[in-house]
Amino acid sequence: MRDVARGWRADGSSIGLVPTMGALHAGHMSLVEAARLENDRVVVSVFVNPIQFGPGEDLARYPRSPERDLSMLTAAGVDAVYKPSVADMYPPGTSTRVIVHRVADPLEGAARPGHFEGVATVVTKLFAATSADLAYFGQKDAQQVAVVRRLVSDLDLGVGIRVCPTVREDDGLALSSRNAYLSPAERQAAVCLSRALGEAAKAYGGGERNPDRLRAILREAIESEPLAQLEYAEVVDPTTFSTPGSLAVLAVRIGKTRLIDNHDLTLPYPG
Ligand code: AMP
Numbered sequence: 294m295r296d297v298a299r300g301w302r303a304d305g306s307s308i309g310l311v312p313t314m315g316a317l318h319a320g321h322m323s324l325v326e327a328a329r330l331e332n333d334r335v336v337v338s339v340f341v342n343p344i345q346f347g348p349g350e351d352l353a354r355y356p357r358s359p360e361r362d363l364s365m366l367t368a369a370g371v372d373a374v375y376k377p378s379v380a381d382m383y384p385p386g387t388s389t390r391v392i393v394h395r396v397a398d399p400l401e402g403a404a405r406p407g408h409f410e411g412v413a414t415v416v417t418k419l420f421a422a423t424s425a426d427l428a429y430f431g432q433k434d435a436q437q438v439a440v441v442r443r444l445v446s447d448l449d450l451g452v453g454i455r456v457c458p459t460v461r462e463d464d465g466l467a468l469s470s471r472n473a474y475l476s477p478a479e480r481q482a483a484v485c486l487s488r489a490l491g492e493a494a495k496a497y498g499g500g501e502r503n504p505d506r507l508r509a510i511l512r513e514a515i516e517s518e519p520l521a522q523l524e525y526a527e528v529v530d531p532t533t534f535s536t537p538g539s540l541a542v543l544a545v546r547i548g549k550t551r552l553i554d555n556h557d558l559t560l561p562y563p564g
Pocket residue numbers: 312313314315319320321323324429430431432433434457458459460461467468469470
């Protein structure tokens with residue numbers, strides 16, 4: 294990948310990178326579309342990064358659809374698909390990890406120890422391998438965005454970060470590769486995340502600013518769904534992920550499946 298990217302650079306081409314773990318859906322493809330509009334060359338990386346999964350997590354059963362991914366990316370006209378193996382990324386002797394403090398500590402960082410260390414490490418390596426000028430991330434993973442922005446700023450990586458809006462199903466459920474785990478009943482129950490965010494946005498729009506009240510609105514909407522178990526509901530600052538703030542963030546278990554979602558309460562809720 295590095296040599297291809299260097300060739301592009303030598304030609305004066307700008308390079309956009311879309312990092313993914315595959316099992317592509319319309320959310321990923323919206324990042325690809327955004328990248329195509331702004332760059333001469335677009336690289337999509339497909340790598341299920343083992344070091345961002347904790348011991349009890351779903352690495353082994355994470356959905357994989359390599360042929361479908363490739364045909365979607367070919368149809369979308371990307372210039373390269375970068376699919377390193379685990380051995381390419383982490384050969385024996387690998388000893389370096391990138392650790393982002395503070396913004397990576399609460400919420401997803403607390404629930405998934407080591408997750409953001411894995412993300413920061415792989416993103417740093419992907420930026421280096423692809424010589425990206427711009428990299429595209431989804432608002433769906435809002436804390437990941439905040440961690441990557443911090444990383445790029447702190448390590449002077451010189452990569453522009455673009456954030457694309459969350460793509461949702463018609464009923465509001467955010468698209469996610471993990472939605473494939475949901476049974477039909479769980480799929481129906483999963484709408485409680487977007488419903489909760491919508492209710493919090495409505496209250497915020499009506500003038501509610503009390504963080505306890507906003508948290509309670511989120512919590513009650515999740516608790517009213519019998520198949521859902523709330524992991525956290527917070528309203529945080531979108532840059533630091535400390536409280537107080539105006540970004541509502543949720544992590545919810547529906548059966549065995551862990552889903553996250555978020556919404557900037559200063560914006561009207563779509564739908
Ligand atoms: P993943 O393959 O889950 O690691 O996701 C790769 C990128 O796609 C990340 O930047 C995600 O935030 C983004 N993404 C995932 N789901 C969505 C969605 N529903 N809308 C927009 N972007 C998304």
